[in-house]
Amino acid sequence: MDAASSLAFGFSVAFTPFNLSLALAGAALGTAIGALPGIGPINAIVLLLPLCFSLKLPPESALILLAGIYYGSGYGGRISSILLNIPGDPGLVMTTLDGYPLARQGRGAAALALSGIGSFVGGTLTVLLLTFLAVPIARLAVAFGPAEYVSLMVLAFALLSTMGQGRTAKTWAAICLGLLGAMIGIDGGSGVERFTFGSLEMLGGIDFTTLTIGLFAVSEILVVAEGMRSGAVTNLGSGERLKLSELVSCLPAMFRATGIGFFLGVLPGTGAAVASALAYTAEKRVSNRNNTFGKGDMRGLAAPETADNAAQTASMVPMLALGIPGSGTTAVMLGALLMYSITPGPLLFTQRPEIAWGLIASMYIGNVMLLVLNLPLVGLFARLLLVPNWILFPGVLGLSFAGVYAATNSMFELLLTTGIGIAAYAMRKMGIPLIPMLIAFVLARLLEDNIRRALSISDGDLMALFSSPVAILFWLLAALTLLVPVLAPRFGRRIRAVSDSEGG
Amino acid sequence: MKAGLLGDRITGSLFLLIGIGAIWHAWSLDVPFAADPVGPKAFPMVVGALLAIAGASILLRPDEIAWEVGDYGRVAVVAGASFFYPLALEFIGFVLATALLCFACGKAFRGPTIGTAIASVALSVTFLLLIDVMLGLPLPRGPLGI
The missing domain is CATH 1.10.287 (Helix Hairpins)
Known part of the structure; x- marks a missing residue:
């Protein structure tokens, strides 16, 4: 099947009334979640997983719903950045730079409309690229054996550690903690208990829901409780609406930002935050002739918003085609697929085309829905910002615990969630990044299985990991990535400065 | 530093x-x-x-960490409530335990007492209806049956 006919098949899956309504529900919920502080797409997806199971959703429908939340949140996040000057997500820091000044000038409505259109352009163009690139990448990867997978995962970790936020040593520590955490429980190959310390509850290992909610929901609430961010909602503004000429003047910025966002989104570890920062910096260099950037320049708003959504969508490429997630949210979606006993990767496109292509088709539909939802209804979503903190955060905490209980039916897992949450809070204070830990946790099993498979073919000879040209290429790239900060310190510092905004 | x-x-x-x-x-x-x-x-x-x-x-090679001094009392309240919540859950049931958790957390976020109390009960009842009754994922019931 070529891409066009596969896509047509995908649309036949996505266009059933049931899947359409799920895409709409996901998109609307995602916008709301993106607008609200404290939840975020990672937690929302994990909390909805037990719901997908109890409703007995088929995997393609579940994925359509969850993906809708993912890219929907990219639309919602801009609302608080523009109106409150509070970025709800690290990828949105750059949106505040020109978005908030625009809102202060009374052009909040125009800024929201423009950023909505930017999100649409970035999202849709990237899905288009995804449509034509996913299969060729997957086809290359079909021939990958265990050695190639091991080296590819090491390359992903290397990219995370040098390109991502935080110090390299701290990222490696986070990766190791994620890998060790995933080893808790019974080892499949030998039946030996590892790191259980005789505890019966630990035999099954740490539940994916427990880890994610602890890492991201509980720790976030603790961080907010400590610092208590707040701000006054700037009025939507009665100022001029977005003019067509303004939109047209922003289109080149949007196209450039899509390119940057796509490229960085496909790489693991960089993600939306770096993409939007880089797009903003690049756009400033290209178009800042009258020194208007930072004072409410439309192009300075369009570029990061577009890049943010492009990168978000592009990070689906390695997850779908290789089975290796590069961002926190795609790691959670991979976890969701694994719970359905579906292994994403090169064979997904041929063996389960309804999942792969149904999802891709639904992303076209979802982006159109989001544009339609967001242009007229943005005032409604902005109203969500008025929910007081003392209702919002207790609600998120209560729902998180209820969700963990619903998924695991165990008191012990709830205690573990709290424990992980407190530990994650401490780690954030110490500048240990959490997302590499989650990615490592999800990939650990795959990594260890592949190492052991490769070495059992060669009967323990380590050279088996370096046996094919592709594997050697990945190892060399990984080594090169690790050496970047040593060989070109300025480049490394630059990237770090850009991604510093990611905080914890 | x-x-x-x-x-x-x-x-x-x-x-x-x-x-x-x-x-x-x-x-x-x-x-x-x-x-x-x-x-x-x-x-x-x-x-x-x-x-x-x-x-x-x-x-x-330790780095200096920019340390923002926050309100650790509030962190302790939220963390403490989260810690006792699982222990209380089986004895007093989902609704009561969750309402207490939300109340403690809401007060930590400087909510007004009566408003927080109403919101806490409303939230926990909503979660029970949503997850247990509508979706059929059982939540622990206490002696009162809720």
């Missing part, structure tokens, strides 16, 4: 210890049978070693 350096020193030593502990634990595993020549020991040992190296590097 000595506190900043201290933070990294503690983190680094903790990671070093966990790494060494992981190596030791994997080393002492008793493996009666393994299907492959590598077995379950090698991977945790390599990862533990890597963690120990990362920890040592943080310990020996």
Whole structure:
């Protein structure tokens, strides 16, 4: 099947009334979640997983719903950045730079409309690229054996550690903690208990829901409780609406930002935050002739918003085609697929085309829905910002615990969630990044299985990991990535400065 | 700014210890049978070693951490409530336990007492209806049946 006919098949899956309504529900919920502080797409997806199971959703429908939340949140996040000057997500820091000044000038409505259109352009163009690139990448990867997978995962970790936020040593520590955490429980190959310390509850290992909610929901609430961010909602503004000429003047910025966002989104570890920062910096260099950037320049708003959504969508490429997630949210979606006993990767496109292509088709539909939802209804979503903190955060905490209980039916897992949450809070204070830990946790099993498979073919000879040209290429790239900060310190510092905004 | 350096020193030593502990634990595993020549020991040992190296590097070259002084009392209230919540859940049931959790957390976020109380009860009843009654995922019921 070529891409066009596969896509047509995908649309036949996505266009059933049931899947359409799920895409709409996901998109609307995602916008709301993106607008609200404290939840975020990672937690929302994990909390909805037990719901997908109890409703007995088929995997393609579940994925359509969850993906809708993912890219929907990219639309919602801009609302608080523009109106409150509070970025709800690290990828949105750059949106505040020109978005908030625009809102202060009374052009909040125009800024929201423009950023909505930017999100649409970035999202849709990237899905288009995804449509034509996913299969060729997957086809290359079909021939990958265990050695190639091991080296590819090491390359992903290397990219995370040098390109991502935080110090390299701290990222490696986070990766190791994620890998060790995933080893808790019974080892499949030998039946030996590892790191259980005789505890019966630990035999099954740490539940994916427990880890994610602890890492991201509980720790976030603790961080907010400590610092208590707040701000006054700037009025939507009665100022001029977005003019067509303004939109047209922003289109080149949007196209450039899509390119940057796509490229960085496909790489693991960089993600939306770096993409939007880089797009903003690049756009400033290209178009800042009258020194208007930072004072409410439309192009300075369009570029990061577009890049943010492009990168978000592009990070689906390695997850779908290789089975290796590069961002926190795609790691959670991979976890969701694994719970359905579906292994994403090169064979997904041929063996389960309804999942792969149904999802891709639904992303076209979802982006159109989001544009339609967001242009007229943005005032409604902005109203969500008025929910007081003392209702919002207790609600998120209560729902998180209820969700963990619903998924695991165990008191012990709830205690573990709290424990992980407190530990994650401490780690954030110490500048240990959490997302590499989650990615490592999800990939650990795959990594260890592949190492052991490769070495059992060669009967323990380590050279088996370096046996094919592709594997050697990945190892060399990984080594090169690790050496970047040593060989070109300025480049490394630059990237770090850009991604510093990611905080914890 | 000595506190900043201290933070990294503690983190680094903790990671070093966990790494060494992981190596030791994997080393002492008793493996009666393994299907492959590598077995379950090698991977945790390599990862533990890597963690120990990362920890040592943080310990020996600590960075200063920009430390923002926040309100740790509120953090303690939220963390404490989250810790007691699972212990209380089975005895007093989902609705009561969740309402108490939300109330403690809401007060920590400076909510007005009566408003927070109403919101807490409303939230916990909503969650019960949503998850237990509508979706059929059972939540623990206390002596009152809720």
